[in-house]
Amino acid sequence: MLENAFNALKTYDWGSDLGQLQAIRDAVVTTHGDAAARGQLESQLTAALQAGLPRAAQDFICRQLMQVGTAASVPALATLLANKDLSHMARFALERIQGPEAGQALRDALPKVAPELQVGLLSTLGARAEEADVPLFASMLSDKNPAVARAAAVGLGHIGSSAAAAALATAKPSDPAATSAAIDASLACAEGLLAAGKKAEALAVYKRFAGSDQPKHVRLAATRGMLACAGKKDA
Numbered sequence: 663m664l665e666n667a668f669n670a671l672k673t674y675d676w677g678s679d680l681g682q683l684q685a686i687r688d689a690v691v692t693t694h695g696d697a698a699a700r701g702q703l704e705s706q707l708t709a710a711l712q713a714g715l716p717r718a719a720q721d722f723i724c725r726q727l728m729q730v731g732t733a734a735s736v737p738a739l740a741t742l743l744a745n746k747d748l749s750h751m752a753r754f755a756l757e758r759i760q761g762p763e764a765g766q767a768l769r770d771a772l773p774k775v776a777p778e779l780q781v782g783l784l785s786t787l788g789a790r791a792e793e794a795d796v797p798l799f800a801s802m803l804s805d806k807n808p809a810v811a812r813a814a815a816v817g818l819g820h821i822g823s824s825a826a827a828a829a830l831a832t833a834k835p836s837d838p839a840a841t842s843a844a845i846d847a848s849l850a851c852a853e854g855l856l857a858a859g860k861k862a863e864a865l866a867v868y869k870r871f872a873g874s875d876q877p878k879h880v881r882l883a884a885t886r887g888m889l890a891c892a893g894k895k896d897a
Contacts, residue, residue, distance in 0.1 A: 663685060664685045664686065664689055664706075666682075666685065667682060667683050667684070667685035667686045668686070668706060668710060670682040670683055671683065671710055671715055671719040671722070671723070672713075672715060672719070673716070674715070674716060674718055674719040674722065675716050675718045675719075676718045678718070683722060686703075686707075686722075686726060687726070689703050690703070690726055690729050690730055693730070700730055701732075701734070703730055704727070704730050704731065704732060704734055704735055705734070707723050707726055707727055707730070707735070708727070708734065708735050708737075708738040710723055711723045711724070711727075711738045711739070711742075712738050712741065717747055717748065720742070720748055720751070721748065721751050724739070724742070724748070724751035724752055724754065724755050725751070725754075725755075727739065727755040728754055728755045728758050729758075731755050731756075731758065731759050732759060732760075732761075733759065733761045733763040733764070735755065735759065736756065736759065736763040736764050736767050737767075739752040739755050739756050739767070740752070740756075740767040740770070740771065743767070743768070743771040743774075743775065743779070743783065744771060744774055744775050744779065746776075746778075746779065749775070749779050749782060749783075750782055753768070753782055753783065753785075753786040754786075756768060756786060757786045757789050757790060764790075765787065765790055765792055765794075765795070768783050768786055768787050768790075769787070769795070769798060771783055772784075772798075777807040777809065777810050778809070780807075780810050780813070781809045781810055781812075781813045784799070784802065784810065784813035784814055784816075784817055785813055785816070785817070787799075787817055788813070788816055788817030788818075788819075788820040788821075789820065791817075791820045791821050791822075792821070793821060793823055793825065795817065795821070796818065796821060796823065796825045796826050796829055797829075799814040799815075799817045799818045799821075799826075799829065800814075800818070800829035800833070801814075802814035803815060803818075803829070803830075803833040803834075803835055803840070803844065804833070804834060804835060804836065806836070808835075808836075808837035808839055808840050811835045811836075811837060811840035811843075812837075812839055812840045812843040815830065815833070815835070815840060815843040815844040815846075815847040816843055816846075816847060818830055818847050818851065819846060819847030819848070819849075819850035819851060820850070821851075822850055822851045822853070822854025822855070823851070823854070823855075824855065824860065824863055826847075826851050827848060827851035827852065827855065827863065827867050830844050830847055830848045830851065831848070831867075831870070845871065845876075845880055848867055848870070848871065849867070849868075849871065849880075849883050849884070849887065851867060852864045852867035852868050852887055853887070855867065856887070856890060856891060861891045864887065864891055865887075865888060865891040867887075868884045868885075868887035868888045868891065869884070869888065870884075871883070871884035872884040872885055872888060
């Protein structure tokens with residue numbers, strides 16, 4: 663019974679019999695294609711998430727919301743983003759929720775959390791790869807925390823647009839690892855631009871990294887990219 667499964671969440675902990683929650687997992691499957699039933703299940707899950715349940719139970723709920731969550735789940739999931747133990751699970755669910763609400767919740771949480779959690783939030787925003795986040799990532803490329811700067815660079819690489827490439831072109835990270843991440847992200851942008859048929863823009867990016875001042879592996883990648891822009895294959 664579904665009701666019994668939700669009651670079991672009140673005392674569920676690591677090592678408990680997962681079978682007592684099977685009715686909820688089954689409902690995730692059986693409500694597929696039934697908007698009304700799935701909406702009701704989502705409401706039950708989000709209500710439970712805010713009921714002060716044990717961490718293991720909240721973790722379980724987030725996993726279910728990865729599959730059934732919509733914009734309606736965002737407020738409940740957003741409350742966990744500053745929780746060092748549950749932020750990652752909330753992020754995984756928000757990553758899969760379509761629509762602007764999920765992205766906005768992630769952005770709103772950024773200035774409120776510690777750098778180690780900021781890295782996770784940026785990673786999730788990067789995975790969502792929304793063009794609107796280019797200015798945000800660009801603003802964090804020079805963050806004093808190297809891990810945050812690297813995450814911002816990677817996010818721009820995931821977006822891979824003209825604007826993302828332009829932001830990376832002017833970036834001046836202070837940390838060598840962040841600089842390396844920005845180079846990798848720039849090359850990823852060039853690949854995306856080339857795939858989108860924007861050969862001139864891709865070529866301009868590749869040329870920036872073909873000089874003798876670049877590490878050998880970077881020059882090699884840039885050269886291959888330039889050949890691809892010309893419609894040629896490297897030997």
